[in-house]
Amino acid sequence: MDIKCQDLYFAYNKDDVIKKINLEIKSGQLTSIVGPNGIGKSTLLKCLCNIYKPKHGVVYLNGKEIVSMNSRTLAKNLAYVPQKQAISFSMTVYEMILLGRRPYIKWKVSANDEAIVESILNKFKIMHLAEREINTLSGGEKQKVAIARALAQEPNILFLDEPTSSLDINHQLEVISNLRSLVYQESKAVVVVLHDLNLANRFSDKVFLMGKDGFYKEGSPEEVLSSENIKDIYNLEVEIINTSQGKYIIPRDTGIF
Numbered sequence: 681m682d683i684k685c686q687d688l689y690f691a692y693n694k695d696d697v698i699k700k701i702n703l704e705i706k707s708g709q710l711t712s713i714v715g716p717n718g719i720g721k722s723t724l725l726k727c728l729c730n731i732y733k734p735k736h737g738v739v740y741l742n743g744k745e746i747v748s749m750n751s752r753t754l755a756k757n758l759a760y761v762p763q764k765q766a767i768s769f770s771m772t773v774y775e776m777i778l779l780g781r782r783p784y785i786k787w788k789v790s791a792n793d794e795a796i797v798e799s800i801l802n803k804f805k806i807m808h809l810a811e812r813e814i815n816t817l818s819g820g821e822k823q824k825v826a827i828a829r830a831l832a833q834e835p836n837i838l839f840l841d842e843p844t845s846s847l848d849i850n851h852q853l854e855v856i857s858n859l860r861s862l863v864y865q866e867s868k869a870v871v872v873v874l875h876d877l878n879l880a881n882r883f884s885d886k887v888f889l890m891g892k893d894g895f896y897k898e899g900s901p902e903e904v905l906s907s908e909n910i911k912d913i914y915n916l917e918v919e920i921i922n923t924s925q926g927k928y929i930i931p932r933d934t935g936i937f
């Protein structure tokens with residue numbers, strides 16, 4: 681399963697936010713999209729999963745133009761977890777995760793749908809929250825439930841926009857470890873927008889670093905997250921040090937601290 685985009689352009693108004701992007705996402709890989717605030721990371725993610733239609737260019741899912749596919753087929757293949765989800769109605773955690781099964785449910789929820797929701801509640805260690813109203817959860821709990829809902833969809837490609845932004849260090853590792861098992865045990869593709877360059881460096885197979893005016897670098901974390909590239913894109917001096925857990929990127933103190 682793969683997603684490819686060719687010469688992708690997208691604009692909200694007159695200026696292009698996404699310019700001439702070519703990108704390939706493959707199963708069995710965790711791809712991180714990184715770059716400064718406002719550079720277009722979330723917009724690119726939304727173009728790749730057909731939420732936004734590009735101004736120019738094409739997105740292909742397994743060689744087929746994504747715009748020509750029906751929503752049920754797309755939902756069985758792609759799931760998207762936004763940065764923040766506002767829920768204005770009352771719903772329990774269980775019901776929310778069950779919503780992920782919607783593309784598979786014909787006229788009634790099956791025992792298999794229920795078993796999948798239960799296994800995901802266990803996997804994410806949120807069984808104790810099953811009957812809680814979503815709107816009573818903490819930011820981190822909501823974030824885990826949103827990811828759990830997307831997994832219930834059993835997508836081949838999972839897109840997540842800053843999935844660890846509200847999570848403490850333990851829950852960050854737990855979510856990343858669940859995403860890694862999707863990639864390496866189930867051969868799915870995972871695409872995450874991340875701000876934490878160290879998380880991207882440590883856990884990605886491929887990094888897509890976005891800069892201004894359609895400029896980007898892509899490749900292995902080692903190739904892309906070099907001090908030169910970080911200086912070019914973020915205008916920030918960093919030091920990259922070796923630790924027992926791999927490389928670590930630290931901004932240099934240039935007087936702004």
Ligand SMILES: Nc1ncnc2c1ncn2[C@@H]1O[C@H](COP(=O)(O)OP(=O)(O)OP(=O)(O)O)[C@@H](O)[C@H]1O
Nearest residue numbers: 692693697715716717718719720721722723724873
């Ligand atoms: N709905 C919208 N209407 C108009 N402009 C928008 C809209 N959404 C985003 N933008 C603008 O498009 C640009 C890219 O936004 P986007 O959210 O894709 O950036 P990002 O790299 O994900 O940012 P961040 O890291 O801050 O989340 C920004 O300048 C933003 O202000």
